[in-house]
Amino acid sequence: MEPLLAQLRAAAEPTRLRLLALCARGAFCVSELCAILGQSQPRLSRHLRLLVEAGLLERLPEGANVYFQLPPMADLARQILARLPEEDPTIAADRRAAARIAAERARAASEAFRRDGADWDEMRALGLPAGAIEMALLALLPERLGRVADIGTGTGRLLEVMAPRAESVLGLDASREMLALARARLGERGIGNASVRLADMYRLPLPDAGFDAVTLQMVLHYAEDPTAALAEAARLLRPDGLLVVIDLAPHARQELLARSAHRWPGFDDAALAGWFGAAGCAPLPAVEIAGPLPVRLWPARRLAVPVAALPETTLNF
Structure with missing residues (x-):
């Protein structure tokens, strides 16, 4: 009590x-x-x-x-x-002031990115069909979700897309500037069940098995160690939770490795299946989205018992 x-x-x-x-x-x-x-x-x-x-x-x-x-x-x-009461004048005035603060925060972050020459909206920069990708993601997700985490959330767009289906959505990113933009987006749209947090994708400050779904959009091609990144993402999932990787399929745009600091020139299904398996997840059929660069959504389910932990069986003939 x-x-x-x-x-x-x-x-x-x-x-x-x-x-x-x-x-x-x-x-x-x-x-x-x-x-x-x-x-x-x-x-x-x-x-x-x-x-x-x-x-x-x-x-x-x-x-x-x-x-x-x-x-x-x-x-x-x-x-x-x-x-x-929604019409309470004090609460309404606070919300107007908060909207102004959010706009100032977004403007400051955007100006910092322009000044430093950072290309923070990669989907737009590569001309990828963001709308089609988001629709494909929603088609993979259940109609109702509990807690959802988006690793490498950037400007928080996926949080906005997934929030209506979830009890809560959490965006994780290693960039304070990105988080400032994400906070501004969420505040301007009044998305109360979304939050963001500074975090390294290899060492997420979150407990095991706390989420129903985890997403990584346009993140893995920057990872020095995709196996470790996916293992950490899978660690957050409850048994039977959904892990969705959205990234580039194999492509021949080698200039992206130098100009955009991509570590990998896309991924194939076999690589993702192997990494999912090592992380204790069972891969599901991938979805491909056509565009100037091939994009795939790779879903996987968290196994209740990791493959390595299953008991050995002896077959007698």
């Missing part, structure tokens, strides 16, 4: 209710929350600490910043927020 009472006490304060309502719509750092609510950092830091201690918010360090958002399983917080 005490944890429930602690959460109710933590939420029963106007500023903390406003913080919960904001963080239900996206992740914000302390300076952004100060700007939105017009309150001092020491005061807001105390409110945030109480909400984190009660389990109503989670704290995500990222470089010099710390972001706050609703945890995936914050059911009580969402039930409380559902009772807040």
